[in-house]
Structure formats: structure tokens, C-alpha cells
Amino acid sequence: MSKTNRQFVLASRPSGYPKESDFNLIEAPVSNPSDGQLLIRTIFLSVDPYMRGRMNNNRGSYAPPVENGQVMTGGIVGEVVQSKNPNFKEGEIVQGNLGWQEYGISNGEELIKVNPDIAPISTALGILGMPGLTAYFGLFDICQPKAEETVLVSGAAGAVGSIVGQLAKIEGCRVVGIAGTDQKINYLLEGLGFDAAFNYKKTENYRHKLKKLVPQGTDVYFDNVGGEITDAVFPNLNLGARIAICGQISQYNLTEPQLGPRLFQYFIVKRIRMQGFLVFDFINRYQEGLQRMTKWLHSDKLKYHETIVEGFENTPTAFINMLKGGNIGKQLVKVSDL
């Protein structure tokens, strides 16, 4: 096979926000699969906040860092173009963690087959994939919302937050979102049926805003961002509030660690329970989550939005754009046609 595979490898560990020059676009011949392996052509590539952590030299984290010169890690949806593995046929669509490249080799072990008849295949990276399952288990298992409670979501227009809010509506909760553009706020209110939302970039005092917008107080806080927004949520929490720490994107691109107010006294006074989680903690229950999410998607109780950048060469741009909040819903790169 004489085709060329383009790959993005880590060029340098960023300080602060990543720059395009932190990635190198390299070319290599497409590999041939050995016995038991298959070759996959990337159709959609996912860029996600967690990837920023993998760019740091942080060996204490839950996954090892990407090394300089290594292909950037990332989930893709693609087509099996050559198979020497009896479990996969050419032409099948699969989802897997094959990294930032146009073609990937897999032994099939961690691949998930994607059925294009159920939903557009891109959803395997969004609402029917890792972000959707993150929202599902984070909200229902970590936060345990009850009908009529108030659920507050930060990063509410992102891939996870936009699903969390909709799931909370399904559960009968009042849902409030925080996001960073008027377009996002409009999407939450008009597109997804959030009960209230505000643009933090146009808000001087988050704490006052929350007091006005959420006078009944917050019972569940699903946090994707951390930092000053989260600081402002604590005085608004009700007795027995539950917090899921899903992401802290406001902290990922700081050049110096940020100090903040000490919040632990709130935990006593308000009897708060807070828990961090990763979707992988629920791997044995993915089928449950996907079945329910698919049902809600088909009955139009769940909607999704994708922000799609065309062209593999634009992957770093899409990634940086997402880290800066440029996306509504799931940020994807379209690498090739179905």
C-alpha cells in the first residue's frame, strides 16, 4: 500500500494555552495490518479538554502523558479498510482511541462497533459516546438529582454540559446553565429548554447573578470549569447539595497555579457532598447508559449539536478553539468522508 498517513505529534509541552506550533504534522506511509490487526481510516476525530492534561509532563495523573514526538492521543470514528482480524469486516464503522492521524492500526481489543442505522456515526464521539456517558453517569450516579431540584451546570453549552442539562430536565429538575457567549445562552434557553442561563463573560459579579437567577438555591452543581465560577456557586448551594467534579477547564491552561478562597467550611454548614469521577469508572454500565440515551435521542427528548472543523490539518486549530470555548456542543474534526 503506497498511501500516506498524516499524523500530529507533540512538538513541545505548552505553557498556558497550546499553540499550533506545539504540534508537528508529519507524514508516514500507511502501515499494513499484521495478523489479528485491522487498518482503520479516520472519518471523525474528537478533540476534548482532557487532552490538554496529556500534554503536560504529569506522571501522577490517571493516564501517562504524550511524549514529544508521539502521536497525540484521541478518539476517532472510522471505517475498517483492511482487516486481518476475524471479528471485523472491511466497511464496518468503529470507534476507538487511535489518536490524531488519518489511518490507525488496531488489534480490535478496545474498538467499539458503530451502527450507522442507529444515529449519525459522529454521535459515537458525542452524545452516544464518551461525553454522553460522562453526562449520564456524572449526573445520575454522582449527583443523584430528584425531581424539582435545581441543577446548575457550568460549561453548560459544551459536549458534556449540554447533555447534563437535558438529562436533568428529563428527570424533572429545574436547570440553570453558565456559558461564555450570548449564542450559547440562546442555545441553552431556546434550543435545549434550560430554565435559566447566563453569560459569565458579560457578568461582573457571578455571586450576585446567581442569587438573582437562582433564588431558590442550587441542589446539584455539575462542574466542568472550576475557578471563580465555582467559587461563586458555593454561597448559592442548598443544604445537602451534591457536586460532581467533571472538569476544571478554567485551570488547565494557567501558567501559574491559581489561588482561591478556602471553601471547605461550606461543606460543614451546608452538608455538601462532592465527588470527582471519570467516565471509565462506569465502564461496566456503558450499555445501560447507551441504551437509555439512544431511546431519549430517538424520542427527541435529547438533542445534540456538533461544531465540526473540516480537514485533518486543522485539528490543532479545532482543539485550541475548543479549549477557548469556541464550540457549541461537541467539537469534532471531519477527516474524511463516510
Added chain:
Amino acid sequence: MSKTNRQFVLASRPSGYPKESDFNLIEAPVSNPSDGQLLIRTIFLSVDPYMRGRMNNNRGSYAPPVENGQVMTGGIVGEVVQSKNPNFKEGEIVQGNLGWQEYGISNGEELIKVNPDIAPISTALGILGMPGLTAYFGLFDICQPKAEETVLVSGAAGAVGSIVGQLAKIEGCRVVGIAGTDQKINYLLEGLGFDAAFNYKKTENYRHKLKKLVPQGTDVYFDNVGGEITDAVFPNLNLGARIAICGQISQYNLTEPQLGPRLFQYFIVKRIRMQGFLVFDFINRYQEGLQRMTKWLHSDKLKYHETIVEGFENTPTAFINMLKGGNIGKQLVKVSDL
């Protein structure tokens, strides 16, 4: 009745540590109980960290503040000296929240009868009272330790911490304590059988100390102090660690709120669950707690220590001493003889 009742009333709201002049010692005639009431003579008076919070003008807390001129709030053990309530007889010993005074009137509703045959009556303010139950429910219900896990306790030689560590030993855990004098450390190691302990006041880098002393990492952190000690615990936490926020005594006497490192990213990486609580949350299960604690006390699996100041007039001194860490175990004031 012509006896005199001495009382401590709040004279001024303190900034920083309370001073003796923040309390006024006043005298009033001992009241006569009306129908349904009883008169109680204070024998032991408890001084506790939570009282510092009641001295602030903080109306958002779980209990209203003490007003200037009001008798300071506080638990006592005393003898019924006059009863116009059919449920209580003269000579009975009771525990109740009658405040900083030598005699108190009660309608009996929130009084608990104390059986002097079970244990010394002072224990109704300590190991068989609010601090003991705080340790019991905070450790077993909030932290859910498993045998062979490592339990780390801050404020480990205090009324609550010293019991938490012993309960964790009963559960088969490895127990590490943090306290502020060599005498306390010796008490934890020699007196209570803690596996390890260190004096934070003689430790330059808490984080390095924990790394050395707790190389296996911490599974359960029972926090009574907060601040820099708690900051240093986070890097030492294991996957799936549980934290009970019981107290934050390092923060109660600050004149300005303290900033600290943002710790919420640890919650994701380590999947930490943290919960604040008050013993009152478990009021329906006090009997369960007291029965088990009493059994362990009688079988010598639980020990306790009391730091007793003699004389009602020394109550503010005892309180301030306790806030500064001068006590080992439960800090009490002996007001009169049994």
C-alpha cells in the same frame, strides 16, 4: 431561693482569637422553675470549637449566633436540683444545652438522662456524647473505612480526632495522626496505639513528611483543621479516597479569609469523595452509636482523656486554651462537685 447564678455572656464579637474580655461574668438570682420545668446545677461544662462560630454575626450558618449580652451557648452535665416536671426527679443527672452558667432552667425536652453507673458523667460531654458520636458517624458513615486502609486524622489528639483514630483501629485500619505538640504525639502513639503521627508545629514541609510517613497513601482523611495541613494531604490521597469535613479549626480565628491552592482537580484524578456533616444529621441513630461506643469503652477498646479546668470563672480561659490546641482529648470545665 436566694442562691446566685453566675453566667458568662458575650461582651463583644471577637476579631481573630477570642480574648477573655469578649466575655462578661454576670450574676443573677437563680430562677425558680415553673410548672413543667426543672432547675439544673451545672457540674461539667463543655467548651467546643463550634462555639467560635456562634460568636460571629453569621446568620447564614446552621445555628443562629449568640447576641451580645446573651449567655454563651454550650453543653453541660448537671444534677436536677428542683423539678416541676414529672419526667425528672431531683438528684438525677442530665446532659443538655444550657449554656455557660452555673444553674439552668429546662422544660426537659432536649435533656438526656445520664446513668452514672455506665461511665463517669463527664463522658456524656465527650466520648459518650457529642464528640464521640461525631467521630462515630463521621468515620463510619461518611468515610466508610475498610480494614487495612490507611486513615489519616487531623486534630488527632482532640475530643473527636482521638476517638476517630481508635474507631479506625477497631475497624482494622492503619491510623496516622497529625497534632501540634510532642506530648500529643506521644499520647497518640503510646496511649492510643496510632501507627504513626507527627507534630506539624515541628514540621517544615507537611507534604514531604506525609510522603515519608504514609508511603502507601491515604484512603480516608478525617479533617478537623483544614488550611495548610489539608492542602498537604491531597497529594497523598489514594484513588477513591474519602474525606469527612468535620471541622476547619485553622480557619475559625482568622481576621482575614485565607486563600489557598485550588484542589478540585485532585477530585477528578483521584476520584475523591468529600462530605461535610454535623452530628445532628444522625440524631435518629444516636442510640446505635452510644450502645456500640459504650461496649467498646467497657471492653477497653476505646480510651479517652479529659483536660479539665477547675472553676466556672475559668470557662473563657478553657475555651481559648482549647481553640489554641492546649487540650488533649476533651476540654471540660468543672463547675461544681457531683
